Amino acid sequence: xxxxxxxxxxxxxxxxxxxxxxxxxxxxxxxxxxxxxxxxxxxxxxxxxxxxxxxxxxxxxxxxxxxxxxxxxxxxxxxxxxxxxxxxxxxxxxxxxxxxxxxxxxxxxxxxxxxxxxxxxxxxxxxxxxxxxxxxxxxxxxxxxxxxxxxxxxxxxxxxxxxxxxxxxxxxxxxxxxxxxxxxxxxxxxxxxxxxxxxxxxxxxxxxxxxxxxxxxxxxxxxxxxxxxxxxxxxxxxxxxxxxxxxxxxxxxxxxxxxxxxxxxxxxxxxxxxxxxxxxxxxxxxxxxxxxxxxxxxxxxxxxxxxxxxxxxxxxxxxxxxx
Numbered sequence: 001x002x003x004x005x006x007x008x009x010x011x012x013x014x015x016x017x018x019x020x021x022x023x024x025x026x027x028x029x030x031x032x033x034x035x036x037x038x039x040x041x042x043x044x045x046x047x048x049x050x051x052x053x054x055x056x057x058x059x060x061x062x063x064x065x066x067x068x069x070x071x072x073x074x075x076x077x078x079x080x081x082x083x084x085x086x087x088x089x090x091x092x093x094x095x096x097x098x099x100x101x102x103x104x105x106x107x108x109x110x111x112x113x114x115x116x117x118x119x120x121x122x123x124x125x126x127x128x129x130x131x132x133x134x135x136x137x138x139x140x141x142x143x144x145x146x147x148x149x150x151x152x153x154x155x156x157x158x159x160x161x162x163x164x165x166x167x168x169x170x171x172x173x174x175x176x177x178x179x180x181x182x183x184x185x186x187x188x189x190x191x192x193x194x195x196x197x198x199x200x201x202x203x204x205x206x207x208x209x210x211x212x213x214x215x216x217x218x219x220x221x222x223x224x225x226x227x228x229x230x231x232x233x234x235x236x237x238x239x240x241x242x243x244x245x246x247x248x249x250x251x252x253x254x255x256x257x258x259x260x261x262x263x264x265x266x267x268x269x270x271x272x273x274x275x276x277x278x279x280x281x282x283x284x285x286x287x288x289x290x291x292x293x294x295x296x297x298x299x300x301x302x303x304x305x306x307x308x309x310x311x312x313x314x315x316x317x318x319x320x321x322x323x
Contacts, residue, residue: 001297002064003071004094005290006051008087009079009107010131011038011171013047015058016286018294021117024062026287027054033170037160044082051090058286069100073293076104077314078132084310092308103301104308105292107284108133108316109144113295114288115251119276125245127236127264128316130252130284131156134232135316136196136239144316147239148196155228156254158200162224165208166217176221177257183222187215191227196235203227225259233263240271247274255282299323 002024007014011032017025029050031043059066074091077084088104095102112126126137126144134150153161156173163172187210190202207224211217240248248268250261255277268275281288299322 001070001294002068003073003290003294003297004055004058004069005286005288005293006072006074006087006091007107007284007286007289008047008051008083008090009075009077009284010083011043012284013050013054013087014284014286014289015051015054016288016290017058017062017064018287018290020294023287024064025058026285027058027061028285029054035169037164037170038080040080040082043080044086047083047086051086055090055094066098069098071293071297072100072102073105073289074102074308075107075110075289076308077107077311079107079312081310081312084312088308088310092305096305101297101302102305102308103293103296103303104310105289105296106314106316106319107289108135109319109321110288110292111251112137112144112249113292114281115249115276115278117291118278118281119247119249121247121249121274121276124247124249125236125240125243126249126251127232128252129155129232129250129254129260131160133252134198134200136236137316138239138243138245139321142321143319144321146317147243148198148235151194151197151199152201153204155200155232156252158204158228159254162204162207166211166220173254173257176225177259179218179221180225180259182218183216183220185219185222186226187219187223189223189227191231193231193234196238198231198235200228225257229257229260229263232260233267236264237267237271240273245273247276250275250277251282253283295323
């Protein structure tokens with residue numbers, strides 16, 4: 001089966017084409033604001049302008065005729081409303097015009113399923129870290145159960161907010177990682193873990209204040225990463241010990257960070273657990289949407305057009321996993 005996946009939850013217009021388990025095309029058009037953070041209206045306009053070029057490029061790369069496509073999948077939520085509606089409208093238009101079945105998927109579970117497919121893991125403990133999401137999950141009794149999550153903002157949003165307050169352009173995560181490598185002094189910041197839940201607003205505010213008080217950007221970036229990544233590693237370790245998990249997956253955009261990967265791998269090694277990260281597919285992309293769409297379709301899940309309305313606050317644990 002061939003599926004086209006449309007990703008459009010925030011800054012990325014992603015179009016992926018997947019044939020069974022073969023990735024034929026992965027095209028991304030990424031919105032980057034001139035200053036400040038992502039404005040939903042501007043991001044949605046960018047997505048609308050780039051959806052056709054992205055689709056044309058994906059079809060050309062995959063050498064697939066649109067008439068050969070069996071399924072259209074799109075990110076139904078969670079995400080920014082205007083962006084979600086833009087991607088959904090494009091997917092519906094294509095599906096209606098070419099009479100192709102359509103299915104909306106949960107963006108968070110798409111991150112998990114592409115990571116699970118690439119790793120070969122059967123039922124891993126998952127640390128999902130992105131702009132708007134930070135969750136520790138494991139599949140149990142037909143749902144991805146959340147064993148811990150952020151109580152305020154996602155780790156990615158926290159890093160981007162810190163970047164904006166210290167003069168960095170969006171996205172700030174890669175720049176913070178670069179500065180952190182040059183840091184030499186650890187500055188104590190609030191370490192906020194509550195059971196298996198976390199809070200990032202305290203470390204963020206304190207890190208910005210430390211920078212404004214004269215600490216070097218390198219040292220503050222280093223300290224912010226070490227503190228918040230240690231928090232993430234601790235809650236993942238607590239869930240791993242409680243659930244007796246033998247596999248750990250790191251996914252989501254912040255999963256690209258090498259220091260976070262290193263800390264989690266060291267923790268997994270101490271527990272004799274396997275660790276993996278979907279290299280090249282941590283960030284938002286259309287391939288992961290197509291992967292999940294195919295899994296759902298093959299499991300017999302069908303959607304009528306009226307069931308494809310976007311769900312801006314689509315919880316990961318709302319989805320019944322039958323595949």
